[in-house]
Amino acid sequence: MNFALSEDHLMLRQSARTFLEKEISLARVLVPGATVADADYEANWSKIAAMGWPGLVIDEAYDGLGLSCIDLAMILGEMARTLAPSPFLGTLFGAWAVQKGGSEAQKKALLPAVAAGSTKLALAVADASGAVDPPSHEATARKRGQSWGLTGAKSFVIDAAAADWLVVAAQEEGGNRAFFLLEANQPGVQVDLLPWRDVTRQVADVRLKDAVGERLAADDATLWPWLRDRVLFALATESAAGTQRVMEMTVDYAKERMAFGRPIGSYQAIKHSLADMLGQVECSNAATLYAAWALSENHARGSLAAAMAKAYTSDAYMAVSQRSIQIFGAIGFTWEMVNHLYFKRARANAELFGSARAQRARVIDMVERKAA
Amino acid sequence: MNFALSEDHLMLRQSARTFLEKEISLARVLVPGATVADADYEANWSKIAAMGWPGLVIDEAYDGLGLSCIDLAMILGEMARTLAPSPFLGTLFGAWAVQKGGSEAQKKALLPAVAAGSTKLALAVADASGAVDPPSHEATARKRGQSWGLTGAKSFVIDAAAADWLVVAAQEEGGNRAFFLLEANQPGVQVDLLPWRDVTRQVADVRLKDAVGERLAADDATLWPWLRDRVLFALATESAAGTQRVMEMTVDYAKERMAFGRPIGSYQAIKHSLADMLGQVECSNAATLYAAWALSENHARGSLAAAMAKAYTSDAYMAVSQRSIQIFGAIGFTWEMVNHLYFKRARANAELFGSARAQRARVIDMVERKAA
């Protein structure tokens, strides 16, 4: 047993941090009215791709690095610390879906290009209400010889407008649910950017009208639970790392900012808030790393661990990023400071793929089933 | 319009405070192991009866003072400030039931003696689960010529062991629900004191076996909602006044107690807690006085006001009395200090006749019905 990170993991994290601190700037997003279009989204992707990160979790057989969820957590967390806008997350979700659910041919056709950074993906699960569990099937798939025709609407699709290929949950005639692979650049696919409050992330609606696709090999019943656990873990990892970054910058500010002749961090109201924040950071990190380990090991508690991590980190990130604005005072509420970007990422991560409360409902269901 | 208390009310409150501060002592309850039997329960009653308080809300026609719920709030609040152990509350609940639900003969027979302090009452509504809404009818009533025979069990009956007469909710053969008046001192009535944590209040189980009683004239459907609103208001009034008393003594302590060379009340963690307490006190008082006014006026919002007051004051009293123990530090957790008596009264009041959450459920039901 060893609950601590290994030297290798710490080094991986440190090298990612060094790289990102040097390469990523939010300056252009901190201009009022900025959107993700101003966020160096494509340029960041080129840098990230050059590091080989798109292939992190792709098997070595498909030219990836074949790393575990723990390794991924090191790098994904660092990206979330800087909020680095890029199509990394959508591509990651898509790569997971193809790697777990795709046929050998599908994997061979797509994954090496993804690992090389030349192909980007996105995963379309939710409908306009945001519901994902089970995946919405407002989209339907109709068999057309060897291929399928997809029609319907998806929403909250991360990085859809950047993606070359979409992985879409849809319902077959007859009612089976499955995932389908679609080329994004075809007449039947329309992608509309959402005016998303988290301007460091690209999120879009996708409308399909007889779009041509192929079906992933795996059943929905196999693929979705596996995929969902990883998606939740990834969002939790982002949230935990963001929480820690917000705490750190708030502590720094509280040491410097003076009021009535002393640093504001010497007032108990601030001081105790920061101690509470550290507690939330410690808990977020513990929950997330446990999920990373459990998913890496395909442990029986993986689903539970991922749901717990998403539940805890969602609330903690929202609370800490909100408290951070309060401690910075009015300046922390302006567009020109980073505080609001974290606050918005926190709230967006909390809602995507099921809120903290929805995750807690799943946790208690799992615990009851186990007890029964 | 005038949301402030009148001079008359303020004087009534002040005279009650002066009397109680002089006459009531909790010294014998502050000895470890003390129960309500040590609490000068009967002696306090004699003093209170001599003040005419048992007749406060009884109509002048039955030798009472015929005062309103606002007047009552002045005196009941003061009793709750000192936690004055006595059979006042049970007698009040019983008197309300008889006055609203009794026949002219029943009122004539009982109320003058109650007003004079020579007869005490208790109201038995809940069953062993504590449920009251609607009143439990684990007790059944069987017609025996002019009188009724009652059998069954009641729990959480305030002041039952002191009462000369019990007012009992029961179910008639055929299923009608009603309230019945029973002499306590008869073979079919057994009263067992509960080992109640709030040792400033007497609470008992009542077992009935063919006990002889008579039916109150009013229907359950008329009487219970009227009675319930007043019971909730009375408990809320106690809680609001207790909250204020706890805040005051905690503020005093925080000004005197030194740590690290300065009063603990100069530390923001304590100071801000006390400001929060004052906020809770202000809200509790506003909610309670509004309920007092609405019930005095038989206003359409009376039920809503009583439920809101019970909901708010239950949570506030629990929170403030708990925080008080924390601010006093370890000494505040010993039996010899009064803090725990308020904490226990807070929790008992919160649970009796439906918790804060149960009241909130009623509030939102009423709001929805009104909206519909």
Place this chain on the structure above:
Amino acid sequence: MDFELPGEDHPKRQEIRAWFEANPHPSGLALAQAGFAVPHWPRPWGLEADAELQLIIDQEMKRAGVHVPRNPVAINNCAQSLLTHGTEAQRQHFLWPALSGEHTWCMLFSEPSGGSDLGNLRTVARLDGDHYVIKGHKIWTSLAHKAKVGVLVARTDPDQPKHKGLSEFLVDMDTPGIRVRPIIDMSAHENEYNEVFLEDVRIPADRLLGKEGEGWALCTTQLQTERVALSRPGAIWGHGPSARELVEGLAEIRALADGAIRDEAAQIFVEGEILRLLACRALSDRMNAKAPGPEGAIHKMLAAPHGQRVVDLAKRSQGARGMIAGEKPFPSQLAGDDPYDDWDYAFWFSQAVTLGVGTQEVLKNVVAERMLGLPRELDPTARLPWAEARRKQA
């Protein structure tokens, strides 16, 4: 005690209503001259109205669809100081344009280095012949981008302790040397606040309000909104949606079926109703001629986080859709005239309500110190000459 508000047949109400029936579309000047801009002021500006009459006027204006001229800084905060501290010339020059809404006012108080420690401000005003020359940098100035008149606090004597060397001025906002920069906040909405840069701004010496050194007393009085807080239950400083509208909205989208949301909504609803009662009690206190005290602080201490809870639950009820800019949580609740009536804007702006006009921490100190008599926070800089204290901190 009587919790009924003045009824339909109240004689004063009849009188007011008759005025609005006779003047269905009054100009700002007409409203001001009728005394409706500041009914609690003495004549000729107001009607010497008690709190009840103020409430009636508010209700009747609402009924007539008429608004007081939008000039909150003048009408709620600052203009009243001219009655007691202004010269007759200042009153004649400034008051009617302020009350009629012709001249929008703004408050040039806060500074970037100050935060809660407003008294530590650095802007200086130096007397130079018959002018003051002002140099400094203000921030969080509402309405500066629309204002004709700025009420400015500046340091006239740096060798006094920080609260003693301040003075207040009435500044024409188009004086050369004044530059206004809008601050866009996280809501991305049209700016609420501005920065104001003052670079050798020369103003006539008769624009000094009161005497030199009275600036701190004037501006702290002005920051306590003087006009009785009428029943304003909205989430954002009394404006915008309230807990009642939250519950109606949640009922409409059937969100109250969820037990946890139902309980949370009920809790917020109860809180909101109690805050209404507290606001009415403050009104009664005014009617009973009780002087306004620090209860304003306790009301804001309770109302600000309550308002945040109102808009937060509405936002969470939207799920992921709540992150789409401009998305409305409840279909049938359309935005009214007030920008805060927009639920989405109200949510993203709501972080400000525990920051503006005293942070939540400062309010709790005020409540604990002034209402409960707890020991004051130490301020080692309070008694030193300001310039010396500043050197020490540098």
Place this chain on the structure above:
Amino acid sequence: MDFELPGEDHPKRQEIRAWFEANPHPSGLALAQAGFAVPHWPRPWGLEADAELQLIIDQEMKRAGVHVPRNPVAINNCAQSLLTHGTEAQRQHFLWPALSGEHTWCMLFSEPSGGSDLGNLRTVARLDGDHYVIKGHKIWTSLAHKAKVGVLVARTDPDQPKHKGLSEFLVDMDTPGIRVRPIIDMSAHENEYNEVFLEDVRIPADRLLGKEGEGWALCTTQLQTERVALSRPGAIWGHGPSARELVEGLAEIRALADGAIRDEAAQIFVEGEILRLLACRALSDRMNAKAPGPEGAIHKMLAAPHGQRVVDLAKRSQGARGMIAGEKPFPSQLAGDDPYDDWDYAFWFSQAVTLGVGTQEVLKNVVAERMLGLPRELDPTARLPWAEARRKQA
């Protein structure tokens, strides 16, 4: 990273299990001599065990139904100081009876006037020939009513600043002049704490532990429980019911059908699981030879209110029945050996967990100052000679 605890086939585990199979009912002395009382200590007292071996020993003792001798003050807090600061004679006289449970120990630290400011204590020890004479009043002393040995902190030099003039002594609790008075707390349960009055108590000078003036360093070390906190998820300082048992109990009485309770229970469950992980991480840190730091404070800062939430929800699930003394919330969960296993007692005692061994406020200061580097709270009395500081406050 590897979150699996040492498995059934771990060789050390086999060895330990064999010992317990050979010694099914070991005496306290046998356990101590086998090194199981303090496995992390050097031989002959312990086994120089690392954290993993300690965990295995804990689990195997539990499996064998055997308890470490109940002497927490000696075993967890104080006796280890004798290894480094005691004389050989002190070690020989005190250690085996302490580790075998023959002599119960108690800590005579806190005083009524002190509260969180322990260093301000007033009990004095005056050297008189070859004895110290002790005079003072201690409070919150666990086990004083059962103890044979008291570890006492007293002031030996009032002219030093408050933390510098303290010394520590090993006191026989049956020395004339010591009177123990039990403190009954709000739970009405058998007393957990005592007051101890010391009236001219004469003890041999060789009962001084370490040197004069080292008392503060010794007692602050002893207050940090030194033995690795193993996976103790109970609500009351690691003992008693945990969040898992709460959820099982609520399921049993069908309370989880209520949406609001279900969500609250889930929240507490998640918190409890995370606290388990944090405890295990501390264990890993010990195994990786990372010195224990202030994480103990953060763990208690999180675990204490968590424990209160566990017992509070259980209590509320009882409704009015929860106010009946001794009433159990969940039918099938019977109390075990530990008194805190009783849900009702655990609830009424639970107010203490945010007070004992550092109040929640003091812990937050420690976390903020020592882990985040925030400025320390001012203590104007810290550097003055204690006697002078005391005169100033009087």
